[in-house]
Amino acid sequence: MKEEIVADMDPKEMKARMKMPRQPMGEQDxxxxxxxxxxxPLGYTPEQAIAExxxxxxxxxxxxxxxxxxxxxIPWFIRLIEEGKFVEAARKLKETNALPAVCGRVCPQExxxxxxxxxxxxxxxxxIGRLEKFAADYEREHGEVSVPDAAKSTGKKIAVxxxxxxGLTVAGDMVKKxxxxxxxxxxxTPGGVLMYGIPEFRLPKKIxxxxxxxxxxxxxxxxxxxxxxxLDTIDELIxxxxxxxxxxxxxxxxxxxxxxxxxxxxxxxxxxxxTRVNLMKAYQFPEYDTPVIRGRHVVVVGGGNTxxxxxxxxxxxxxxxxxxxxRRSREELPAREEExxxxxxxxxxxxxxxxxxxxxGDEDGRLIAVECVKMELGEPDDSGRRRPVVIxxxxxxxxxxxxxxxxxxxxxxxxxxxxxxxxxxxWGNILGDPETGRTSKKxxxxxxxxxxxxxxxxxxxxxxxxxxxxxxxxxxDGKW
Amino acid sequence: MYxxxxxxxxxxxxxxxxxxxxRIAKKRKAGQFIVLRLDEHGERIPLTIVDSDNEAxxxxxxxxxxxxxxxxxxxxxxxxxxxxxxxxxxxPTHIENFGTAVCVGGGIGTAVVLPISVALKGAGNEVLxxxxxxxxxxxxxxxxxxxxxxxxxxxxxxxSYGHHGFVTSVLEDLIKDGRKIDIVIAIGPVPMMKAVxxxxxxxxxxxxxxxxxxxVDGTGMCGACRVTVGGKNQFVCVxxxxxxxxxxxxxxxxxxxxxxxxxxxxxxxxxxYHEGTKCYERGDCS
Ligand SMILES: Cc1cc2nc3c(=O)[nH]c(=O)nc-3n(C[C@H](O)[C@H](O)[C@H](O)COP(=O)(O)OP(=O)(O)OC[C@H]3O[C@@H](n4cnc5c(N)ncnc54)[C@H](O)[C@@H]3O)c2cc1C
Ligand SMILES: Cc1cc2nc3c(=O)[nH]c(=O)nc-3n(C[C@H](O)[C@H](O)[C@H](O)COP(=O)(O)OP(=O)(O)OC[C@H]3O[C@@H](n4cnc5c(N)ncnc54)[C@H](O)[C@@H]3O)c2cc1C
Ligand code: SF4
Ligand code: FES
Numbered sequence: 222m223k224e225e226i227v228a229d230m231d232p233k234e235m236k237a238r239m240k241m242p243r244q245p246m247g248e249q250d251x252x253x254x255x256x257x258x259x260x261x262p263l264g265y266t267p268e269q270a271i272a273e274x275x276x277x278x279x280x281x282x283x284x285x286x287x288x289x290x291x292x293x294x295i296p297w298f299i300r301l302i303e304e305g306k307f308v309e310a311a312r313k314l315k316e317t318n319a320l321p322a323v324c325g326r327v328c329p330q331e332x333x334x335x336x337x338x339x340x341x342x343x344x345x346x347x348x349i350g351r352l353e354k355f356a357a358d359y360e361r362e363h364g365e366v367s368v369p370d371a372a373k374s375t376g377k378k379i380a381v382x383x384x385x386x387x388g389l390t391v392a393g394d395m396v397k398k399x400x401x402x403x404x405x406x407x408x409x410t411p412g413g414v415l416m417y418g419i420p421e422f423r424l425p426k427k428i429x430x431x432x433x434x435x436x437x438x439x440x441x442x443x444x445x446x447x448x449x450x451x452l453d454t455i456d457e458l459i460x461x462x463x464x465x466x467x468x469x470x471x472x473x474x475x476x477x478x479x480x481x482x483x484x485x486x487x488x489x490x491x492x493x494x495x496t497r498v499n500l501m502k503a504y505q506f507p508e509y510d511t512p513v514i515r516g517r518h519v520v521v522v523g524g525g526n527t528x529x530x531x532x533x534x535x536x537x538x539x540x541x542x543x544x545x546x547x548r549r550s551r552e553e554l555p556a557r558e559e560e561x562x563x564x565x566x567x568x569x570x571x572x573x574x575x576x577x578x579x580x581x582g583d584e585d586g587r588l589i590a591v592e593c594v595k596m597e598l599g600e601p602d603d604s605g606r607r608r609p610v611v612i613x614x615x616x617x618x619x620x621x622x623x624x625x626x627x628x629x630x631x632x633x634x635x636x637x638x639x640x641x642x643x644x645x646x647x648w649g650n651i652l653g654d655p656e657t658g659r660t661s662k663k664x665x666x667x668x669x670x671x672x673x674x675x676x677x678x679x680x681x682x683x684x685x686x687x688x689x690x691x692x693x694x695x696x697x698d699g700k701w
Numbered sequence: 702m703y704x705x706x707x708x709x710x711x712x713x714x715x716x717x718x719x720x721x722x723x724r725i726a727k728k729r730k731a732g733q734f735i736v737l738r739l740d741e742h743g744e745r746i747p748l749t750i751v752d753s754d755n756e757a758x759x760x761x762x763x764x765x766x767x768x769x770x771x772x773x774x775x776x777x778x779x780x781x782x783x784x785x786x787x788x789x790x791x792x793p794t795h796i797e798n799f800g801t802a803v804c805v806g807g808g809i810g811t812a813v814v815l816p817i818s819v820a821l822k823g824a825g826n827e828v829l830x831x832x833x834x835x836x837x838x839x840x841x842x843x844x845x846x847x848x849x850x851x852x853x854x855x856x857x858x859x860x861s862y863g864h865h866g867f868v869t870s871v872l873e874d875l876i877k878d879g880r881k882i883d884i885v886i887a888i889g890p891v892p893m894m895k896a897v898x899x900x901x902x903x904x905x906x907x908x909x910x911x912x913x914x915x916x917v918d919g920t921g922m923c924g925a926c927r928v929t930v931g932g933k934n935q936f937v938c939v940x941x942x943x944x945x946x947x948x949x950x951x952x953x954x955x956x957x958x959x960x961x962x963x964x965x966x967x968x969x970x971x972x973x974y975h976e977g978t979k980c981y982e983r984g985d986c987s
Pocket of ligand 4: 915916917918919920921922923924925926927936937938939
């Protein structure tokens with residue numbers, strides 16, 4: 222069947238396709254969108270989606286697929302869009318990617334499939350991410366979401382710890398294989414970073430909830446408010462009859478800088494700031510009960526996606542200024558280019574090659590300023606990036622009443638502490654086999670950020686898929 | 702959904718609740734707490750597990766009305782439900798036979814110290830309790846504390862009951878009387894805990910305090926609950942809630958607990974909220 226679809230393309234047509242311009246994506250105007258939390262990109266219309274799908278030359282040896290961490294059959298789903306079979310396209314995506322509506326929005330396509338797309342050699346690459354988002358949204362918005370049939374029950378039950386993208390993938394795959402699945406989630410809602418970290422304007426929470434609801438309909442049992450290690454330990458779960466356990470507890474421990482003044486009122490970790498705003502809906506305070514300090518002058522420290530999310534969230538809480546303090550230059554910013562661009566449009570002030578050295582407070586312990594130093598780039602370090610070095614005597618102060626520290630997260634030690642027979646590395650990340658997710662403890666698998674440190678949604682999902690396959694095998698043969 | 706199976710008013714603006722949460726009831730140990738969220742719009746607030754009944758599958762909490770969430774909770778009664786209850790959180794109190802333990806409870810801290818007194822007595826300690834309240838009507842759990850102690854000293858700020866004065870003066874008297882005290886556990890308002898720690902410091906008596914910073918998740922994910930102990934940052938929800946009272950930076954804790962004074966006032970006044978993200982505090986931003 223595949224062959225039919227990727228029939229040789231007429232060379233003339235191929236050339237024509239490669240010259241077609243990329244379909245632009247409508248966006249909320251920057252001036253408007255900083256006043257709301259609605260999604261920024263508006264999404265393709267069906268006509269635009271078909272037009273964009275026509276730019277794909279249906280490569281026989283598609284480079285994009287090799288660039289996709291989970292190997293989605295990209296030309297095939299694009300072909301289905303081209304033919305107007307949007308729902309089929311979504312189902313095709315779901316064969317390899319459990320959460321296409323999420324990935325279409327948050328995957329760094331420019332570093333993966335779109336980076337290597339052949340059309341991108343001379344023109345802009347096919348907008349694979351936008352097409353993925355389109356197909357998944359179309360299916361959901363048209364009430365066409367199908368609940369896949371579960372296989373005949375195997376009578377075996379397994380536990381998943383953590384309801385982030387890794388855990389949700391394992392849950393979906395295992396329930397489809399006929400096992401009975403319980404997800405234990407520490408927070409009051411599953412979704413992990415998708416729910417508490419990534420802001421509404423980038424990933425509407427109703428999309429994540431819809432995916433979770435779908436899994437529940439397939440029979441996954443969600444036990445929220447369940448902190449594994451505190452309520453039950455892994456051993457107790459096993460004793461309770463769970464024949465295998467997947468740990469997808471994420472990288473949830475925020476790092477601080479250990480500089481003076483870090484505990485002043487107004488200094489937040491990005492996790493706290495984003496959790497208050499996203500999960501607890503502090504942007505709707507006092508309609509929602511959880512407050513957040515809005516601040517007139519906000520400083521965000523860091524340069525990753527999390528920093529960009531925190532900065533763009535702060536911009537929406539009507540401050541006078543929001544500045545990003547990052548110790549390297551613009552080229553080294555680890556955040557996605559698209560997010561940097563969006564942040565720029567929304568008025569983020571980039572203080573590049575700067576580093577905070579202390580926070581300054583008033584007599585009530587409230588933050589009033591941050592002292593920074595200027596930096597310059599020296600020799601490359603281990604990561605190959607040029608090492609930032611302090612310029613002596615370059616101290617200056619930036620006025621601010623809110624500072625958000627976004628310099629990365631470590632592994633939450635709760636599970637390793639209560640299950641010492643699960644081996645971890647020196648940073649506390651669980652050692653899981655990259656191909657199977659197997660840990661040092663029989664029957665226990667792990668994947669996603671708890672293994673990788675801070676990575677991406679799609680890698681977490683890829684880990685989940687591999688772990689589910691390996692877990693299914695283990696349930697059959699009992700071999701470790 | 703977690704059902705309230707019993708509610709009792711203990712004093713002015715202080716109520717006791719039993720909540721159906723069998724999994725937590727089975728697991729919890731002295732010194733641990735829960736985080737609850739009343740409804741979809743609710744804030745997550747931490748409350749100590751005062752007692753549990755494994756058979757009935759309930760946990761007991763004692764709540765003082767201080768702000769929006771605690772007041773809404775105290776309006777609830779038997780048969781009402783709470784949307785989310787997560788726990789048991791925090792490290793359990795380290796219990797062993799120390800010899801003589803002094804348990805100091807001030808205000809609502811009396812409820813928090815109760816399960817620790819019970820456990821210490823169970824481990825064979827001589828438990829001397831000192832409980833302070835502003836006046837007789839605000840004294841809570843007197844019977845329960847009496848039962849959990851070898852001896853109970855009550856103090857009231859106005860002298861309406863028991864010893865007239867503060868818990869610290871009774872503690873000082875005990876020390877000066879030459880009682881051998883192996884450990885002091887003090888739980889109550891921050892100024893009280895600080896004062897107790899200052900009383901015991903010159904004598905080198907080990908003193909534990911249970912800290913009550915503002916929390917969000919209660920699982921170590923956000924850092925809202927961080928306090929400085931012995932010059933190091935600690936997350937109270939996972940590293941605590943109990944710490945060495947001689948090492949805690951109480952001043953910082955007091956300040957940090959005032960982070961949202963303005964917002965707390967607004968929450969109580971239920972200021973009208975405008976659509977979108979238009980500011981509740983500054984109308985000038987749109
Ligand atoms: C602000 C932010 C923005 C990001 N933006 C992007 C992006 O644009 N694109 C991208 O690809 N990646 C992005 N990432 C990274 C991405 O979100 C993560 O790599 C991914 O979510 C990891 O998935 P996970 O399932 O391993 O863990 P998580 O998503 O962290 O989920 C772990 C879950 O486990 C739960 N848990 C933890 N401990 C326990 C326990 N003891 N018992 C029960 N449950 C527990 C947690 O509450 C949580 O729900 C971003 C991350 C952040 C923080
Ligand atoms: C580990 C732990 C155990 C606790 N156990 C109990 C308990 O058993 N019974 C009980 O009544 N309370 C307990 N508290 C305190 C309780 O969590 C707060 O009273 C509650 O969060 C106030 O919420 P609110 O919305 O009603 O008030 P808010 O409007 O949020 O605050 C009202 C006032 O209370 C103060 N406040 C806010 N948060 C806290 C806090 N976390 N601790 C102390 N004061 C605070 C503020 O300074 C403010 O002025 C505990 C706190 C912690 C961290
Ligand atoms: S590499 Fe580009 S053109 Fe080729 S199949 Fe993939 S998306 Fe289509
Ligand atoms: S409450 Fe979030 S880390 Fe302690």
